[in-house]
Amino acid sequence: xxxxxxxxxxxxxxxxxxxxxxxxxxxxxxxxxxxxxxxxxxxxxxxxxxxxxxxxxxxxxxxxxxxxxxxxxxxxxxxxxxxxxxxxxxxxxxxxxxxxxxxxxxxxxxxxxxxxxxxxxxxxxxxxxxxxxxxxxxxxxxxxxxxxxxxxxxxxxxxxxxxxxxxxxxxxxxxxxxxxxxxxxxxxxxxxxxxxxxxxxxxxxxxxxxxxxxxxxxxxxxxxxxxxxxxxxxxxxxxxxxxxxxxxxxxxxxxxxxxxxxxxxxxxxxxxxxxxxxxxxxxxxxxxxxxxxxxxxxxxxxxxxxxxxxxxxxxxxxxxxxxxxxxxxxxxxxxxxxxxxxxxxxxxxxxxxxxxxxxxxxxxxxxxxxxxxxxxxxxxxxxxxxxxxxxxxxxxxxxxxxxxxxxxxxxxxxxxxxxxxxxxxxxxxxxxxxxxxxxxxxxxxxxxxxxxxxxxxxxxxxxxxxxxxxxxxxxxxxxxxxxxxxxxxxxxxxxxxxxxxxxxxxxxxxxxxxxxxxxxxxxxxxxxxxxxxxxxx
Amino acid sequence: xxxxxxxxxxxxxxxxxxxxxxxxxxxxxxxxxxxxxxxxxxxxxxxxxxxxxxxxxxxxxxxxxxxxxxxxxxxxxxxxxxxxxxxxxxxxxxxxxxxxxxxxxxxxxxxxxxxxxxxxxxxxxxxxxxxxxxxxxxxxxxxxxxxxxxxxxxxxxxxxxxxxxxxxxxxxxxxxxxxxxxxxxxxxxxxxxxxx
Ligand code: SF4
Ligand code: SF4
Ligand code: SF4
Ligand code: SF4
Ligand code: FES
Numbered sequence: 140x141x142x143x144x145x146x147x148x149x150x151x152x153x154x155x156x157x158x159x160x161x162x163x164x165x166x167x168x169x170x171x172x173x174x175x176x177x178x179x180x181x182x183x184x185x186x187x188x189x190x191x192x193x194x195x196x197x198x199x200x201x202x203x204x205x206x207x208x209x210x211x212x213x214x215x216x217x218x219x220x221x222x223x224x225x226x227x228x229x230x231x232x233x234x235x236x237x238x239x240x241x242x243x244x245x246x247x248x249x250x251x252x253x254x255x256x257x258x259x260x261x262x263x264x265x266x267x268x269x270x271x272x273x274x275x276x277x278x279x280x281x282x283x284x285x286x287x288x289x290x291x292x293x294x295x296x297x298x299x300x301x302x303x304x305x306x307x308x309x310x311x312x313x314x315x316x317x318x319x320x321x322x323x324x325x326x327x328x329x330x331x332x333x334x335x336x337x338x339x340x341x342x343x344x345x346x347x348x349x350x351x352x353x354x355x356x357x358x359x360x361x362x363x364x365x366x367x368x369x370x371x372x373x374x375x376x377x378x379x380x381x382x383x384x385x386x387x388x389x390x391x392x393x394x395x396x397x398x399x400x401x402x403x404x405x406x407x408x409x410x411x412x413x414x415x416x417x418x419x420x421x422x423x424x425x426x427x428x429x430x431x432x433x434x435x436x437x438x439x440x441x442x443x444x445x446x447x448x449x450x451x452x453x454x455x456x457x458x459x460x461x462x463x464x465x466x467x468x469x470x471x472x473x474x475x476x477x478x479x480x481x482x483x484x485x486x487x488x489x490x491x492x493x494x495x496x497x498x499x500x501x502x503x504x505x506x507x508x509x510x511x512x513x514x515x516x517x518x519x520x521x522x523x524x525x526x527x528x529x530x531x532x533x534x535x536x537x538x539x540x541x542x543x544x545x546x547x548x549x550x551x552x553x554x555x556x557x558x559x560x561x562x563x564x565x566x567x568x569x570x571x572x573x574x575x576x577x578x579x580x581x582x583x584x585x586x587x588x589x590x591x592x593x594x595x596x597x598x599x600x601x602x603x604x605x606x607x608x609x610x611x612x613x614x615x616x617x618x619x620x621x622x623x624x625x626x627x628x629x630x631x632x633x634x635x636x637x638x639x640x641x642x643x644x645x646x647x648x649x650x651x652x653x654x655x656x657x658x659x660x661x662x663x664x665x666x667x668x669x670x671x672x673x674x675x676x
Numbered sequence: 677x678x679x680x681x682x683x684x685x686x687x688x689x690x691x692x693x694x695x696x697x698x699x700x701x702x703x704x705x706x707x708x709x710x711x712x713x714x715x716x717x718x719x720x721x722x723x724x725x726x727x728x729x730x731x732x733x734x735x736x737x738x739x740x741x742x743x744x745x746x747x748x749x750x751x752x753x754x755x756x757x758x759x760x761x762x763x764x765x766x767x768x769x770x771x772x773x774x775x776x777x778x779x780x781x782x783x784x785x786x787x788x789x790x791x792x793x794x795x796x797x798x799x800x801x802x803x804x805x806x807x808x809x810x811x812x813x814x815x816x817x818x819x820x821x822x823x824x825x826x827x828x829x830x831x832x833x834x835x836x837x838x839x840x841x842x843x844x845x846x847x848x849x850x851x852x853x854x855x856x857x858x859x860x861x862x863x864x865x866x867x868x869x870x871x872x
Contacts, residue, residue, distance in 0.1 A: 253749070253775035
């Protein structure tokens with residue numbers, strides 16, 4: 140193993156590693172633009188130059204790898220022999236950094252006041268930390284019009300520093316090859332190969348995350364409030380069963396932007412546009428249910444929680460245990476499904492519980508990386524399967540059709556809920572239906588009592604993804620006034636029905652859910668951590 | 677702790693001093709010295725004090741040569757504002773030469789401490805504090821100066837000191853000028869007034 144020295148740190152490292160990576164691990168900051176951990180390193184920005192003792196000129200640390208030196212080529216410093224010695228902040232390095240910054244800014248516009256990258260822009264940060272503070276360039280700057288590369292991505296060529304991260308993303312991650320450099324020299328610019336093939340692959344907006352400057356911006360985030368005004372919260376995406384890790388920027392209880400958060404087991408650095416932009420639908424398009432409702436004279440009328448609980452209690456009184464069934468939701472957390480199961484068992488004395496599949500459509504796989512968008516468009520289909528057991532809702536629908544089951548508690552959550560003709564017939568035959576849903580869906584048409592449900596931006600608990608990785612879900616926005624978290628609904632309802640579940644907060648629910656679910660028996664809540672835990676051994 | 681007491685003797689006054697006349701005269705000299713001097717007091721509101729340049733009063737949003745709003749909604753001012761009283765929402769600019777302009781630009785004048793940080797932070801010289809000090813309103817909402825109000829203040833102050841034109845400044849400036857005149861005096865409005 141090569142024994143090297145970087146600044147004051149001496150370290151033995153695996154052969155073939157990049158100096159930039161080693162330095163980052165040691166806590167030494169080397170400024171860089173073109174290098175990204177998940178991509179190849181063309182070493183074209185030259186911002187990461189470091190001094191290597193014995194080398195004729197400065198070396199790009201992103202592309203310089205360390206190897207054991209032959210005995211006659213070792214570097215000796217203060218009587219100690221090293222395979223390589225690097226200095227990251229020596230005067231020559233600093234001078235190089237200043238010059239590179241000046242060079243990159245030659246044609247750079249003074250767009251910061253209206254550039255959406257401002258505040259998280261590497262060019263700004265590095266100008267401040269490594270720049271000269273002034274420019275000697277007096278000539279006219281080159282200008283290009285802005286351009287729409289695809290439905291979600293805009294390019295401001297003026298701000299581009301030609302690091303080619305975006306091109307490499309399309310080549311090395313999605314494998315869709317939409318981007319290229321067109322023209323040469325001062326006219327060089329990022330472009331799509333042809334107008335017929337815009338940048339619209341399912342991961343397209345990820346290029347705006349990796350663009351170190353404000354050249355590529357997300358259409359959705361254009362002109363939104365400044366980045367430093369947000370509260371950033373971490374959670375996982377609920378738009379499909381892949382459960383990409385996300386950080387959500389919120390302001391005054393509204394979501395303004397969702398960005399992927401690194402998790403090498405799950406989503407690497409990426410997320411799909413669907414998940415990134417999905418919050419818009421919840422925030423702007425859907426008429427959310429906010430209060431419980433009870434059907435009186437054929438109409439659903441808003442009532443208080445107490446009244447709704449009483450309506451459920453009275454409505455279910457006349458049925459025998461075998462006539463009551465429940466359908467759990469793949470949109471619920473594992474905790475909610477566990478409590479729902481307990482509610483059915485303790486309060487209704489029924490073990491007829493199953494889960495719905497939720498929406499599904501075609502899966503998508505990146506060609507050049509393991510990133511996959513699951514075909515299950517519910518966040519917790521696999522968790523529901525683990526927690527509820529492998530019982531599908533078809534059985535229950537059949538029993539309803541045969542009038543063996545007369546009362547049903549259906550937990551929804553699906554914004555694309557559709558009913559088959561068979562299901563419609565079955566629901567019509569029901570004598571009592573409780574629906575817990577996020578909107579007035581096709582199922583609530585038949586409901587006697589409707590309870591407002593939460594979405595995955597409001598939930599707290601755990602989801603299990605398509606690769607059976609269990610992860611924490613955190614609420615990123617607060618519930619509207621009259622709403623209650625769904626786990627609390629189950630606890631309160633059980634108490635009202637005289638079968639207390641014995642919980643007051645969600646922490647203990649997670650513990651018991653893990654302990655009582657065969658697939659998760661070996662997991663403790665503390666094991667889950669910020670990166671989740673694989674449940675299959 | 678021991679306390680030491682100093683006993684003062686009443687001074688003995690001579691005859692002239694006992695008449696108190698020299699002291700009265702000295703006082704009157706001071707008084708009459710001030711009579712011919714320039715008075716600092718103004719009879720507000722018939723007369724108005726004219727602030728010096730650099731006075732930090734009511735804000736305005738500047739316009740460029742073409743009469744377009746200069747602000748580009750960069751939020752530097754609201755970021756710099758220690759009182760957090762500026763609210764900005766951006767929209768796409770209708771003009772070629774800039775990206776965005778404010779759709780909404782509100783300053784809560786009741787929170788503002790007139791520090792001038794916004795003016796200092798602005799990269800476009802778009803926000804400026806004017807010399808207007810006597811603005812008023814009837815309800816709290818009157819003190820939310822919106823984009824149109826701030827642009828209107830620019831028109832009022834663009835051609836020099838607002839108070840030099842006495843006739844104009846005789847009329848008290850209503851921040852909520854747009855609605856102030858024709859607002860109906862409803863029971864609810866009166867109640868609002870009485871609330872504070
Ligand atoms: S890319 Fe960075 S430096 Fe360039 S205008 Fe945008 S924020 Fe400013
Ligand atoms: S658009 Fe951004 S990511 Fe692409 S080359 Fe330019 S600076 Fe790099
Ligand atoms: S004067 Fe000061 S307190 Fe008032 S808006 Fe400007 S920055 Fe804020
Ligand atoms: S007034 Fe100036 S600082 Fe404030 S948003 Fe407008 S341009 Fe930016
Ligand atoms: S990061 Fe090394 S040359 Fe760009």
